Amino acid sequence: NAGVTQTPKFRVLKTGQSMTLLCAQDMNHEYMYWYRQDPGMGLRLIHYSVGEGTTAKGEVPDGYNVSRLKKQNFLLGLESAAPSQTSVYFCASRLEGANQPQHFGDGTRLSIL
Amino acid sequence: GQNIDQPTEMTATEGAIVQINCTYQTSGFNGLFWYQQHAGEAPTFLSYNVLDGLEEKGRFSSFLSRSKGYSYLLLKELQMKDSASYLCAIMDSNYQLIWGAGTKLIIKP
Numbered sequence: 271n272a273g274v275t276q277t278p279k280f281r282v283l284k285t286g287q288s289m290t291l292l293c294a295q296d297m298n299h300e301y302m303y304w305y306r307q308d309p310g311m312g313l314r315l316i317h318y319s320v321g322e323g324t325t326a327k328g329e330v331p332d333g334y335n336v337s338r339l340k341k342q343n344f345l346l347g348l349e350s351a352a353p354s355q356t357s358v359y360f361c362a363s364r365l366e367g368a369n370q371p372q373h374f375g376d377g378t379r380l381s382i383l
Numbered sequence: 384g385q386n387i388d389q390p391t392e393m394t395a396t397e398g399a400i401v402q403i404n405c406t407y408q409t410s411g412f413n414g415l416f417w418y419q420q421h422a423g424e425a426p427t428f429l430s431y432n433v434l435d436g437l438e439e440k441g442r443f444s445s446f447l448s449r450s451k452g453y454s455y456l457l458l459k460e461l462q463m464k465d466s467a468s469y470l471c472a473i474m475d476s477n478y479q480l481i482w483g484a485g486t487k488l489i490i491k492p
Contacts, residue, residue, distance in 0.1 A: 310484060311484055312387065312470070312472075312481070312482030312483050312484045312485065313426075313470070313472075313480075313482040314482075315479060315480070318479070328479070360425060360426070368413045368414055368433075368474055368478055369414060369431055369433065371416060371428035371431065372428070372480065373428070374425035374426050374427070376424065376425050377424075377425055
């Protein structure tokens with residue numbers, strides 16, 4: 271099993287450019303999440319999905335959009351990148367159930383110049 | 384408000400025991416998770432506690448006191464590969480994880 275796969279692994283953008291980060295999981299998980307991780311701070315939830323075709327805002331959704339057209343994929347879009355969005359982005363997924371752990375992808379390191 | 388506190392950094396010696404504390408104040412409680420994250424890598428799941436008491440899993444144990452808003456992760460027989468950050472996360476009333484900033488553990492020979 272590949273688990274949770276994120277593409278790309280690294281990217282450098284200029285301010286104002288757009289891009290999409292792709293997350294794919296092969297574990298048939300219902301729940302999927304996008305986080306950002308910044309130095310000295312805990313993981314912060316951007317958007318999440320509790321099933322195919324559904325999405326919801328997390329703690330820091332501004333400047334990001336998401337889509338979950340297929341159960342296995344969760345896309346994170348930056349429409350107009352800003353330097354404040356320089357971060358490491360992690361995708362995670364889990365089974366339904368409060369005791370189910372989240373499984374993480376390897377992360378995407380994004381720099382906005 | 385919601386708040387999770389962990390020490391920023393700890394140092395321990397190979398072969399010793401270390402306890403990493405986590406205190407929290409959150410809107411609701413549906414369990415506490417501990418994750419390990421090596422530098423430049425993804426977080427990986429270590430343990431889950433929802434009831435008070437100690438959960439043991441090999442060299443790692445996790446303790447929870449819900450009345451005190453307190454948990455700790457105990458690592459025994461420390462190995463160099465245990466050098467990593469340890470993340471405490473609370474599942475709140477909305478079933479979302481609220482994450483602490485993590486404790487960087489440095490193991491010295």
